[in-house]
Amino acid sequence: MAFSNEQLERYSRHIILKEVGAKGQKKLLNSKVLIIGAGGLGAPAAMYLAAAGIGTIGIADADEVDLSNLQRQIIHATSDIGKAKVQSAKETMEAINPDVTVKTYRTFVDSENISELIANYDFIIDGTDNFPAKFLINDACVMAKKPFSHAGIIRFKGQLMTYVPGQGPCYRCVFKNPPPKDAVPTCKQAGVIGAMGGVIGSLQAMEAIKYILGTGDLLTGYLLTYDALKMEFRKVKLPEDTSKCAVCGENPTITELIDYEQAECDGKAL
């Protein structure tokens, strides 16, 4: 596939980079990334991935755009209120870059649908806001040997880590099990500063892009935490031994996907 002059111009700042070049840009255009959750994290991730020319972007979310989303979910506009989030997200991504094919999945992920959903994608972005979904995405990606970026945001804090099969711990290695229902507030209850989704979601997009390009060091084996009030980033090294993990260890006890119970007000993307 040769680039059109328009594509050369659109991606010129990528192609000039020696780590990307025309070959790297072609890799991006031939890649497929699935974003689960079209919310605070998924919005900036989706927009940067679309702008970068990720050829196929899947986006999954069952919700509709709500007025209270707009403080952080920058892929949606005021005129999108009431519209399916995946549709609103698709329209924004296609407006940014017509090279991108957007596939929409108007559903919440569960143990029944997630395996089929992730099967056709090269990299998965967890942009969900609740522990049941995060453990489900982790377990499904481990079982299907898919790399993914985990992230979470609340108040003025955010965190992320990257899982690549065979290259370090999974989310469950670190966090074992979901906390008891209602033990941890959701961002709906606790609040979140809008730009936090921009910071962390953009980092997730960056990890996806680096993974596809095969360049640089990924956030595998580390958890990056960001405290905006203290203006501190910390890169915490995670234990290397994954052998005893219940899902990615040598003798996994979790061999089927689990639908954990969700807190009542949960279930919406950040």
Add this chain to the structure above:
Amino acid sequence: MTDINFQTDDTVDITDVVCPITFVKAKAALEELDEGQTLAIKMNDGEPVQNVPRSIKEEGHKILKLLDNGDSTYTLIVEKVGD
């Protein structure tokens, strides 16, 4: 580019774009080649002929020849160095 008096492995015309896409288009064409292969790059007089050869040299490729086509365009013959 019939006025080139020796064979190159590929040719690219960058007279239809402006800086910095001139270099981007030449770079993209060079990436398609293997080490040691040659590319003929047709460019306009002025800014392209001043900047593109220098940028290509900075990327580590070998400039073999710059031919004046006599019609305000030039053809730069480059050998690809590295992968």
